[in-house]
Amino acid sequence: MTYLRARHYYEYRYDKFTIETARRGVVHYDKFLTEFESKLPKGEKLDKPGNAFVVNVFYMQTVGNELIHRYEKREQTISEWMACDESLDERIANARLSEEPYCRHCGKQGLRIIDKSLMHRGENYEIDDLKEVLFMLKCPQCEKNSAFWEDGTSWKVKPTLCPKCNSDVTHKTSKTKKAITITYTCTSCKHSFKDRMDLSAKEEAPDPHFDEDRINYCLVDKEFRDRLFRMKHDFEGMAQLGKEMQEKRDNKHIYDAVKEIKKPKIAELIPLLSEPLEKDGYIEFHLDKPEMGREAYVGFSCLDSKSDRKDYDSRKTLKKLVDSALEDTNWRLMSDGTSYRLGYLNGRVRAYESEEDLKKLAMRSKNLKPKQTGGDATPKNNNYTIKGENGDTIIL
Ligand SMILES: [Zn+2]
Ligand SMILES: [Zn+2]
Numbered sequence: 001m002t003y004l005r006a007r008h009y010y011e012y013r014y015d016k017f018t019i020e021t022a023r024r025g026v027v028h029y030d031k032f033l034t035e036f037e038s039k040l041p042k043g044e045k046l047d048k049p050g051n052a053f054v055v056n057v058f059y060m061q062t063v064g065n066e067l068i069h070r071y072e073k074r075e076q077t078i079s080e081w082m083a084c085d086e087s088l089d090e091r092i093a094n095a096r097l098s099e100e101p102y103c104r105h106c107g108k109q110g111l112r113i114i115d116k117s118l119m120h121r122g123e124n125y126e127i128d129d130l131k132e133v134l135f136m137l138k139c140p141q142c143e144k145n146s147a148f149w150e151d152g153t154s155w156k157v158k159p160t161l162c163p164k165c166n167s168d169v170t171h172k173t174s175k176t177k178k179a180i181t182i183t184y185t186c187t188s189c190k191h192s193f194k195d196r197m198d199l200s201a202k203e204e205a206p207d208p209h210f211d212e213d214r215i216n217y218c219l220v221d222k223e224f225r226d227r228l229f230r231m232k233h234d235f236e237g238m239a240q241l242g243k244e245m246q247e248k249r250d251n252k253h254i255y256d257a258v259k260e261i262k263k264p265k266i267a268e269l270i271p272l273l274s275e276p277l278e279k280d281g282y283i284e285f286h287l288d289k290p291e292m293g294r295e296a297y298v299g300f301s302c303l304d305s306k307s308d309r310k311d312y313d314s315r316k317t318l319k320k321l322v323d324s325a326l327e328d329t330n331w332r333l334m335s336d337g338t339s340y341r342l343g344y345l346n347g348r349v350r351a352y353e354s355e356e357d358l359k360k361l362a363m364r365s366k367n368l369k370p371k372q373t374g375g376d377a378t379p380k381n382n383n384y385t386i387k388g389e390n391g392d393t394i395i396l
Helices: 007-040 050-094 210-217 220-249 252-261 267-277 311-326 354-365
Strands: 112-119 134-136 146-147 167-174 179-186 192-198 280-285 296-304 331-333 339-341 344-351 386-387 393-394
Touching: 007 050, 007 210, 007 311, 050 220, 134 311, 267 280, 280 386, 280 393, 296 331, 296 386, 311 331, 311 339, 311 344
Parallel strands: none
Antiparallel strands: 112 134, 134 146, 167 179, 179 192, 280 296, 296 344, 331 344, 339 344, 386 393
8 A cells, every 4th residue: 555646635635624624614604794785884795895895805814815725735735645645655665564473373484564554553543643654574484464563562452351259251244235233242250242344335426516616716727817817916905004004093293202312413413412412511522424324323512611520420411401402303412422521522413214213212302292082083883794714813
């Protein structure tokens, strides 16, 4: 027996599952459609743009997205299944008995391998546990079979015992076209019991709609496939846009504060900083050449003209003055601070330009008003919501 089969076997298996999933989704979708239609205002049709939109969103949620997902995963999944079965075949083909076995019945050697198969070893195993290769060998002397695992351990059959008194039993086998029946009789209490093995292969019930459903649900039909992909793409775009608008509404107070932030040009920094500094005795304010990398920095220097102000106080006062002068702007004094020597001070300021950075500044700004909960904030009650198949709420 080999595991690897022709490709169409796997394709059928994959598509069958897709079709079953789709059919379940369609039941859910149809139920929704009936309910939705019954709730429409008098005279309104399902194909009215707004309604058609709701219906399409729901179709994608219950059926469409899953079809696309399975369509996209199909080739990969089938290849993986085939690779897995192929590796099982290789495993069996490469298996060798670790030692020359003895016939379990007559003790002779020279047995012939008649079968190799993968089996679970031991009695208590999970279906996913690793299987091992079991060798079936025929003795040319006594013509009886013995079974061994790859490592040479012989396969042990659990003896059937009488369920009433635990004694040995004898058995008789009878075979019909439909089943094999083994009748056991206890050697001690004569209790008799049967074991029946059904031979009639359970044929799958024919599925008259399989082929047409496969064309549809497995997205063989190009026109339908393109339509689904387009809808998915459009809805994702709208969802993203909706999310962004929602964020703007929810954080309106932050965006308002961002608008309040002044963005002085480098030249404008000179009066902005030099005026308050001069008032407090820092003279000869100068800007260095700006450093323009991913972020923009400008160094500055000045002289402390107050003779009684010492190093620490001078730096601390300067920091306070610069922080306060820049407070409403997108410039900040760098955390590496200011240096002081002989009354000569220098430091660096940095510009915050990206929207994310400006939002962070705004959140720390004193212009930030409390978050709005009524009025302009998100309307909570006028969304149309529906329940998805998994119980998740879909907001339209
Ligand atoms: Zn033998
Ligand atoms: Zn018994």
